[in-house]
Amino acid sequence: MKSQWECFLQNLGVWEGSFTNFSPQGTLLNDTSSRLSLEGLNNNQTVRLTLSRSGKADVIREFRSVGGGLLFFENGSFSEGLIQLGPFSEFGGELAFVHENRRLRLVQLFDKNGHLNGLTLIREHLAGTPVVERPPLQINDLLGTWQGQAVTIYRDLRSPDIYSTTLRIQLDDGGRLMQSTSFGDRTITSTATIKDSIILFDQDPQKQVQVLLLPDGASATSPLKVQLRQPLFLEVGWLIQPNLRQRMIRSYNEKGEWVSLTLVTEERV
Numbered sequence: 001m002k003s004q005w006e007c008f009l010q011n012l013g014v015w016e017g018s019f020t021n022f023s024p025q026g027t028l029l030n031d032t033s034s035r036l037s038l039e040g041l042n043n044n045q046t047v048r049l050t051l052s053r054s055g056k057a058d059v060i061r062e063f064r065s066v067g068g069g070l071l072f073f074e075n076g077s078f079s080e081g082l083i084q085l086g087p088f089s090e091f092g093g094e095l096a097f098v099h100e101n102r103r104l105r106l107v108q109l110f111d112k113n114g115h116l117n118g119l120t121l122i123r124e125h126l127a128g129t130p131v132v133e134r135p136p137l138q139i140n141d142l143l144g145t146w147q148g149q150a151v152t153i154y155r156d157l158r159s160p161d162i163y164s165t166t167l168r169i170q171l172d173d174g175g176r177l178m179q180s181t182s183f184g185d186r187t188i189t190s191t192a193t194i195k196d197s198i199i200l201f202d203q204d205p206q207k208q209v210q211v212l213l214l215p216d217g218a219s220a221t222s223p224l225k226v227q228l229r230q231p232l233f234l235e236v237g238w239l240i241q242p243n244l245r246q247r248m249i250r251s252y253n254e255k256g257e258w259v260s261l262t263l264v265t266e267e268r269v
Contacts, residue, residue, distance in 0.1 A: 137218060139194060248262065
């Protein structure tokens with residue numbers, strides 16, 4: 001097992017790309033070019049982060065350790081966000097994938113009333129390497145049976161859980177999406193309506209969850225409203241190749257406490 005710091009170091013380098021902001025309904029609002037440098041100092045005992053957008057440096061941070069609301073997987077993929085959902089406070093999280101010379105990151109933000117407020121999609125590649133981007137995600141890209149493996153890591157850094165997963169997605173005769181998710185010995189089934197780039201799981205009007213289909217094979221799964229005393233999760237997916245997808249899930253318990261982070265790597269069979 002690598003330490004969290006060693007996992008963080010998988011992200012060293014200069015990452016070039018863009019920050020693209022979307023409304024909660026998936027409308028593209030603006031797109032800003034970016035350059036993010038993660039530089040190891042003092043024999044990698046310190047990491048300096050410098051983020052430049054539109055040519056000017058607007059964020060500089062130095063890390064000597066990682067923790068708090070931040071957790072890494074062994075391949076460098078990570079999530080950062082609030083560790084506690086509170087009343088009348090803004091809420092959100094970032095979920096980030098690392099694959100070969102590319103990173104895909106997505107930030108979901110909720111306002112003080114708990115409503116989904118906006119999303120930022122960050123697409124990056126290592127400087128000097130080819131830019132290969134997937135087309136925007138479509139419903140047909142998701143249909144079928146996906147088998148994979150999940151790794152769940154915990155905020156208290158206990159041993160990870162590793163288990164197999166099966167995801168089945170199909171359309172019924174009326175065009176409604178039907179989804180079945182199996183992990184370990186549990187199976188959850190749900191249905192959703194599809195409208196343009198939004199898949200809306202609307203069976204329970206009080207707990208509606210939407211999946212937004214985004215550029216570069218990305219998808220963002222968000223509750224339309226986060227609620228106190230209810231467990232919740234944020235999820236981001238990335239279709240890396242036509243039959244290879246990763247999903248990351250940031251899970252909170254009914255007390256609003258962040259408890260775990262799960263990375264699923266799945267192939268369509």
